[in-house]
Amino acid sequence: GNSVTQMEGPVTLSEEAFLTINCTYTATGYPSLFWYVQYPGEGLQLLLKATKADDKGSNKGFEATYRKETTSFHLEKGSVQVSDSAVYFCALDSSGSARQLTFGSGTQLTVLP
Amino acid sequence: DTAVSQTPKYLVTQMGNDKSIKCEQNLGHDTMYWYKQDSKKFLKIMFSYNNKELIINETVPNRFSPKSPDKAHLNLHINSLELGDSAVYFCASSRAGTSTDTQYFGPGTRLTVL
Numbered sequence: 001g002n003s004v005t006q007m008e009g010p011v012t013l014s015e016e017a018f019l020t021i022n023c024t025y026t027a028t029g030y031p032s033l034f035w036y037v038q039y040p041g042e043g044l045q046l047l048l049k050a051t052k053a054d055d056k057g058s059n060k061g062f063e064a065t066y067r068k069e070t071t072s073f074h075l076e077k078g079s080v081q082v083s084d085s086a087v088y089f090c091a092l093d094s095s096g097s098a099r100q101l102t103f104g105s106g107t108q109l110t111v112l113p
Numbered sequence: 114d115t116a117v118s119q120t121p122k123y124l125v126t127q128m129g130n131d132k133s134i135k136c137e138q139n140l141g142h143d144t145m146y147w148y149k150q151d152s153k154k155f156l157k158i159m160f161s162y163n164n165k166e167l168i169i170n171e172t173v174p175n176r177f178s179p180k181s182p183d184k185a186h187l188n189l190h191i192n193s194l195e196l197g198d199s200a201v202y203f204c205a206s207s208r209a210g211t212s213t214d215t216q217y218f219g220p221g222t223r224l225t226v227l
Contacts, residue, residue: 032213034215036218038154042220042221043117043203043218043219043220043221044156044203044205044218045218046215046216046217049213049215051213087154089156093213093214093216100146100158100161100169101146101148101156101158101205101216102158103155103156103157105153105154105155106154106155106156108154
């Protein structure tokens with residue numbers, strides 16, 4: 001079956017530090033890959049996505065590249081801000097008629113001023 | 114305009130009660146979902162509906178029954194609530210079609226069973 005393994009948190013960084021959150025996946029076929037972000041007390045929002053190998057998703061300074069050879073979709077940001085503090089979820093969407101998102105366990109990020 | 118809305122936002126109830134959570138989307142999407150997020154933030158699909166028909170029904174107790182009166186609504190009814198049902202429940206929607214579609218999530222309903 002499909003699965004997503006995500007770097008365990010919590011992660012605490014100082015403002016302007018470099019961020020990497022690792023994500024690897026197991027899936028049959030050719031899934032799409034997503035990063036969702038959950039700010040405190042809110043629902044999930046799509047941060048970025050990539051739908052095929054070597055695609056790079058980017059948004060708000062965050063980037064992730066779909067690496068089929070390493071089955072990875074690591075999230076990076078060059079300079080984090082306090083407002084980036086949230087829980088980040090890596091997810092994949094299985095192809096086929098029974099679509100569903102399979103999530104990683106989430107990584108809590110806290111950015112200190 | 115709220116794309117995916119859920120009511121109520123908070124729900125506190127006693128064990129054994131029956132409760133419902135409502136979800137509505139105004140995006141014109143064909144597919145809607147219910148997810149459960151536990152206390153450790155782990156998210157798991159519960160149900161998926163496409164055009165009012167059940168597509169996915171994961172291993173969920175049959176005390177949970179989704180109902181889709183039309184493709185803009187997917188309500189979740191829970192019978193005989195148990196302590197372990199305490200969680201945050203998220204509704205989501207997407208266009209039907211390929212796996213490239215983005216799912217849009219509601220704000221969540223925090224259910225606490227006492």
